[in-house]
């Protein structure tokens with residue numbers, strides 16, 4: 073029978089049950105549900121709302137259920153949701169005392185608590201895996217402070233930079249992602265347990281005790297909001313969307329760099345798959361999937377925002393819709409981060425190819441103009457003169473560095489022998505010393521890492 077079967081007479085319709093029941097997906101909340109119930113039972117005992125013997129029997133019973141589920145000895149099934157399952161199992165194990173657990177509590181504050189605990193645990197897990205990815209990126213940066221490569225704008229070669237500088241941009245994105253995760257965790261850390269259905273309860277609950285026992289900073293201050301707030305989930309899904317977007321951008325670069333045309337990197341076999349028809353193919357599927365899965369993560373965010381927008385206070389069953397999509401987004405982003413980390417750790421960088429590419433495509437054209445500025449030519453004039461030099465190179469099919477001094481002078485007689493050093497790849501990178509630039513990174517690496 074359902075927890076609430078007392079006032080019902082007709083058999084439940086099959087489709088109604090299927091549509092309503094949440095056990096198939098909320099069973100993953102079992103640890104949080106039992107942990108919350110243990111804190112609740114201990115508080116009920118301390119406040120003498122139930123006897124200390126009953127409280128002890130409940131806590132023991134709950135611990136047994138938890139360890140049996142963990143050990144694979146107890147299968148979670150045959151209940152409407154995880155809350156009903158745990159209560160029924162407890163009562164089957166310890167008898168009457170089990171029926172006292174739900175005193176002063178509703179499934180509304182119970183599920184609000186479970187989801188907050190689950191989200192908080194998941195944020196901690198994400199902070200750990202994102203930190204690992206951040207550290208892998210830092211290691212790549214340290215190894216590649218002077219690995220030259222072209223930087224792009226509009227996907228066209230623009231100016232030379234280093235691989236460390238390029239990865240440094242992703243390090244910054246991840247640093248912001250990490251600080252968003254910490255912020256969300258801080259804001260969610262108020263305990264809804266004790267809000268009851270929405271109006272609190274007449275029992276003398278000690279809400280501060282349960283809040284503390286469960287690692288919250290404090291108990292929530294409005295019991296209606298406590299059971300109907302899902303802001304923290306929306307905020308977390310937004311953090312996850314942003315993080316997945318960053319992973320997707322990095323995936324896109326890896327896919328390009330791994331292509332036959334670029335050949336800047338080689339993805340390890342462990343993160344590639346083959347083609348069923350073309351024997352030569354090794355495809356960057358994992359990077360493509362990380363990019364593609366952005367859709368479902370953003371979808372979860374939009375879906376929950378939309379589900380929440382018309383819900384009057386307080387609890388309504390619409391809120392059960394928070395779970396499947398949030399769990400899916402959490403799994404997706406966590407796995408994406410772990411896979412990205414593994415892919416980066418095993419990826420090889422073709423440094424010669426990158427440097428070679430930086431030398432072609434006139435990435436030092438700005439530096440020729442800057443050289444002329446140092447010789448007294450106004451920048452706008454210099455820009456035009458270098459344009460002529462580029463045209464000359466295109467006609468000859470060579471790089472700026474390959475022009476003879478006479479050819480340089482045919483366009484501007486202020487150019488001397490020192491032009492070659494001034495526009496070498498090394499000079500172009502190392503003299504970009506403004507804060508945040510690749511030359512600055514080389515000089516300040518010791519302080520940054």
Ligand code: ARG
Nearest residue numbers: 094153179180183387391392
């Ligand atoms: N499965 C429900 C959910 O996820 C639990 C709360 C049920 N509360 C209720 N009043 N029916 O939201």
